């Protein structure tokens with residue numbers, strides 16, 4: 020057989036991010052939307068141009084309306100999320116450590132996790148009234164379950180040998196939880212925080228659409244009633260930015276706390 | 281300190297994994313435990329260290345711990361068992377926390393890192409280190425508590441051959457005078473490190489033979505000792521060979537987590 024070069028066969032199937040393409044395509048999309056709107060291809064009523072949405076946003080910022088809505092939403096979100104996450108971490112740790120807690124907790128949590136928590140809002144309103152408490156409770160409930168599951172599976176992922184190591188040096192149970200279990204479950208807990216944050220945002224918006232005067236959800240709903248689609252979309256943009264900001268904050272936290280990875 | 285195991289036997293979920301066997305390790309003695317894969321070496325070590333409760337029998341620890349000892353029995357693990365989120369110095373400091381003041385802790389960690397030649401890596405994380413370096417951290421962590429007995433579960437088995445050789449020599453120096461039980465499946469390692477080699481049978485591991493190594497440890501690295509060590513190794517292999525062959529052809533006898 021005559022000599023021939025071995026052909027290269029190993030290419031492809033290894034996607035990489037090409038620089039700048041991401042935000043450039045985003046800009047192009049927004050630009051096309053603006054053009055289509057100005058050219059009259061879509062009615063400004065159905066889909067107002069990005070510039071009009073921005074103008075609505077700036078107007079609300081100027082009048083102080085924006086701050087009022089934002090503060091109301093952030094307060095509910097922070098309170099509900101903190102409450103749900105704290106309880107969730109505690110219960111998740113218990114399930115990760117104790118046989119009794121696992122036997123009781125895991126079936127319960129697995130059964131209740133898929134229940135759409137927004138369906139419980141009317142019940143929570145019956146219990147807690149139409150005010151802040153029922154909204155915060157809905158968000159807390161929605162973040163509680165994914166946090167439990169993320170924490171418990173974070174604990175499960177810690178190699179048993181690390182716990183045995185700690186025991187071999189006679190570390191007290193409290194010290195093992197503090198120095199091995201908690202830091203070992205942190206990656207799982209932070210991954211869970213991303214999930215519970217997006218759930219919290221959905222529940223926040225929904226809860227604010229039911230009987231709230233202020234809040235981004237209320238803003239969106241009222242704008243809809245008044246057929247002010249520019250203000251409506253401004254609210255949606257606000258929610259997106261909020262979601263992105265929370266994601267970025269968790270990312271920064273991960274880079275700081277999980278630098279060892 | 282002196283370690284004595286009486287009538288030890290262990291079964292996992294009704295499956296015999298070890299014994300029954302008796303074993304005594306004298307103060308200052310170095311015992312190597314060797315046996316075919318899955319015969320219960322890790323289980324034995326975990327029972328000796330109180331990490332696994334034996335199905336039968338008991339383990340007695342006798343004598344006074346060394347001065348400054350914080351933990352009577354300290355482990356060195358095959359997979360190092362380092363906390364990946366802690367730096368080298370924080371890993372070594374772990375067993376000292378809640379026990380010593382900050383100043384004494386720092387001093388003991390510094391000394392342990394110096395002994396194990398880790399001083400320059402004090403601030404590094406485990407993932408940045410080579411396997412040999414990681415096991416040095418494991419050794420420093422065990423030595424820092426000044427244990428009465430050192431239990432080592434295949435401490436060099438996760439390392440490549442050359443690193444193993446280097447670290448072996450170093451560990452012999454570091455553990456001079458210590459009472460230790462060194463589990464290994466390497467014949468050469470066993471005859472290099474031990475005063476006595478305890479040979480276990482296939483699962484459930486029982487004591488098949490105990491071979492003293494008649495050459496002083498300091499002379500074992502010399503060419504003049506080669507013939508005698510080779511003879512010992514040959515004798516051990518003769519005793520081990522059939523069990524090893526059987527273990528290798530058995531289902532479910534592979535390396536498992538013995539809870540340690």
Ligand SMILES: Nc1ncnc2c1ncn2[C@@H]1O[C@H](COP(=O)(O)OP(=O)(O)O)[C@@H](O)[C@H]1O
Pocket residue numbers: 292293297315316317318319320321322323324483532533534535536537538539
């Ligand atoms: N946690 C466990 N549960 C059930 N079986 C185990 C467990 N740990 C070890 N075994 C079994 O017990 C036997 C002895 O294991 P081990 O002590 O790890 O042996 P060695 O260290 O000599 O290879 C093996 O057959 C192993 O599969």
Ligand SMILES: [Mg+2]
Pocket residue numbers: 321322323434535536
């Ligand atoms: Mg083993």
